[in-house]
Amino acid sequence: MLDEPLTLPCGAVLPNRIAKAAMTEGLATPDGVPTGELERLYGLWSDGGAGLLLTGNVIVDHDHLERPGNVVIEREPDAEMAAALARWAKAGTRGGNHLWAQISHGGRQVQKSVNPAPKSASDVQLALPGGQFARPVPLTREEIADLVNRWAVAAKACREAGFTGVQVHAAHGYLVSQFLSPRANLRTDEYGGSLENRARFLLEIVAAVRAAVGPDFPVSVKLNSADFQKGGFDFHDSLKVVEWLEEASVDLIEISGGTYEQPKLMGMEGMEEEEKQDVAPSTAAREAYFVDFAKAMQDEVAVPLMVTGGFRSRAAMEQALAIGAADVIGLGRPMCVMTDAPRRLLDGLERLPRYEDDLEVIPSWLGFLKRLQVMKAVNGFAGMAWFYHQLWMLGREGRTEEGMAPFKAFLALEKRNKAILAARAG
Template identity: 65%
Template sequence: MKLADPLSLPCGAQLPNRIAKAAMTEGLADKDGQPTPELEKLYGIWSDGGAGLHLSGNIQIDRDHLERPGNVIIDRMPTPEMREALMRWTAAATRGGNHFWAQISHAGRQTMKPVNPRPKAPSAVKLVLPGGQFGVPVALTETEILNLISRFGQAAQICKEVGFTGVQIHAAHGYLISQFLSPRSNLREDRWGGSLENRARFLMFTINTVRQLVGPAFPISVKLNSADFQRGGFAFEESIQVARWLQDAGVDLIEISGGTYEQPKLLGIEGLEAAEPQNIAETTLAREAYFVDFAKAMKDELSIPLMVTGGFRSASAMEQALKTGAADVIGLGRPLCVLTDAPKRLLSGMAILPKTETQLALLPDWLAGLRKIKLIRAIDGFAVQYWYYSQIYALGRTGRTNLEMSVFSALREVEKYQKNWLRERRS
C-alpha cells in the first residue's frame, strides 16, 4: 500500500490518495462566524498542495461555545450571504480535486471565559488548569442535549448543501462529545452517564441523526480519542468498544487521536499531571507518530478505515503505517503550516519533510533550565502552538508564511487578533 493509492470508503466515496490535511483551528472567520476571503485563500493554497482529503478546523454548532474566537459557526439556517460565503470556501478548498470535510464540533466546558463564562457541559466539572481561563460549567438538561444532537444534524445537512464532500464529528480532545465519553467529566446518573453505553449515547444519537439527514452516500467520519491519558478518564479499552459501535452504525472513517486540554497529548505537550499509561504494545514506529500503536491495536479489531495524525515526518514511517495496517490515511497538520505542498512532495518521492520553521521556544537559551518545571514546559508548548496560528494567519492574508516570526511576536499577534474579534462581536 502506497501514499498515492486511492481509498474507497464504505459509503462508496473515494479518496484520491492516502494523505490528509488534518483539522487545524484557523481563527479566520468574521465576528458572525462567516467564512472570509482569508479562509478561501488559505484553503485554496492547501488544496493545490496535493492531499486527497482536507478537514476543516472546528465548525461550531453553537456560537456561545467556541473553541476560540474566529471559529466558523453553523448554528442556524444560514442567511443568503452566509450560504454564499460557505460555497466560495468549499469551492476554493476542493479546486485540486480533493475531498473537503467539515469538522463539526461544540467546545462544551473547554469554552474560554471571554466567549462564555458559564458554558454548558455534561456535568458541572471545571477544567483543572491554571490561569482562570475557563469558567465553571453548567450541566445540560435532557431537552438541551436533544437540541444539540439536532444541531449537529442540521449543521451536517447544511455542510452537504454548500459543497463539503463529507463531515467529521469531533468526539476527541476534551470537547463536548469527548466530555460525554469520559467518566471523569461526565458524572450524570441518567441515560447520558454512568455505563459506557450511556456515555456514548450522545455520540451514537448524533451519528444516527447525521446519517438520516445526509443520506447513505455522504462520508461521515469521527475523530475519537484513543484515550484521554488521564486517571479516571476515557480509556483505550473503552475507545475500542466505541469504535466497534461506530463501525456498526455505518461511519466511514475514524481518526485516532488522544488527550484533552488538561492532558494535551495531541500536541506532544506534557500535561500538569502524569499521563495515565494505557495497556498497549509499543513499537518503534510510535517514536515518530504519536497514536499509531493505538490505531494498530484497533485495526486488529475493526474493518473500518482509520486515519492517524500526529508526529509523522518521514515517508518511510507513513508507508510503514499503511503497509502494516496501522493506518489507511495519514494525517499531516503542522508541516502544512510551513510547507503547504508537502503532500505533493511526498507523493513525488520526498523522503523526509524538512524542518523549515525557525527554532521555536518561548524561553531563551539562558533560561532553558526552567523547562524542567512541568508548568513552564506546558506554557512553552502552548506558546509554540500560537506560532503555528500566526503562520495560518499569514497564509490566509498574504499567501506566504512568515518563518522569521518569533514565538513572542506570535503570542502578541494572536492575542491582539482574538481581542479585536471579541470586541467586534460585542459591538
C-alpha cells in the same frame, strides 16, 4: 502506497492516503461567517496534493467557540452564510480532493472571555491554572436533543454548500469527548454512568448526521485513543466505541488523543502524570503518536482509520500503511508552512521539516526554567501561536512568515482574539 486511492464504506473515493488534519484557523468573521482568507488558505491546501482536507472546528453554538474566529453553523444558513460556505467549499476542492467540515462544540473548554457559564455533560471544571475556564453548567436533556439536531443541520448545510464529507469532533476534550470521559461526565441519567450511556450523545449525533446527509456522503468521527488521564476515557473504552461507530455506518475514524489538561497530540506535558495505556508496541517507527493504538484497533474492526500526530518521514507513513495501522495519514503542523507537503511526499520527498524544534521561547542557558510547569505551558502555547500565525498570513497574504518570534506570535494572536471578541460584543 501513499498515492493509492481509498474507497470508503459509503462508496466515496479518496484520491490518495494523505490528509490535511483539522487545525483551528480563526479566520471567520466575528459572527462566524467564512471569509476570503479561509478561501485563500484552503485553495492553497487544495493545490497542495492531499487527498483529503479537514477543516478546523465548525461550531454549532456561537456561545461555545473553540476560539474566536471559528466558523459557526447553529441553524439553517441564510443566503449570506450559504454563499460564503459555497465559496469556501469551491476553493477547498479545486484540486480534485475531498473537503470535510469538522463539526464541533467547545463545551467546558471555552474561555471565560467567550462564555463565563459554558455548558457541559456535568459541572466538572477544567483542572488548569489561571482561571481562564469557568465551572460549566450541566446540559439538560432538552438541550442535548437540540445539540444533536444542530449537528445534523450543520452537516446538511455543508453538503448543500459543496463540502464532500463531515467529521464529528469527539476528541481532545471538547463537548462530545466530555460526555465520553468518566472524569468529566458524572451524570446519573441515560447519558452518564456506563460507557454505553456516555457514548449515547455521540451515537445520537452520528445517527442524526447520517439521516441528514444520506447514505452516500462520508461521515467521519475524530476519537481519542485515550485521554491519558487517571480514571479517564481509556483505550479499552475507545476500542468499544469504535466498534459501535462501525455498526453506525461511519466511514472513517481519526485516532487521536489527549485533552487541554493532558495535551498529548501537541507533544506538550499535562498538569498530571500521564496515565499509561494497555497497548502493545507495534513494529512501526516510533515517530507517530498513535500508531500503536490504531494497529490494535485495526486487529478488531474493519472501519478505515486515519492516524494524525508526529508523522514526518515518508518511510514511517508508508510503514504505518503497510502494517495495517492506518488507512489514511494525517498531517498537521508541516502544512502550516509547507502547504504542498503532500505533493512533495508523493513526488518522493523523504522527510518533512520539524518546525517546532526551533520554536523554544526560553533560551538554552535558562534551561532550568523549562522544568517549571508554567514555563512549559508558555513554551507550548507560544509555539502553537507561531503555527496559528502562519495560517493567518497564508489566509491574508498567501505567504508564511517563518521569522516571526514565537512569543511575538502569541501576543499578536491575543490581540486578534480580543479584537474579534470586541466586535462580537457589538
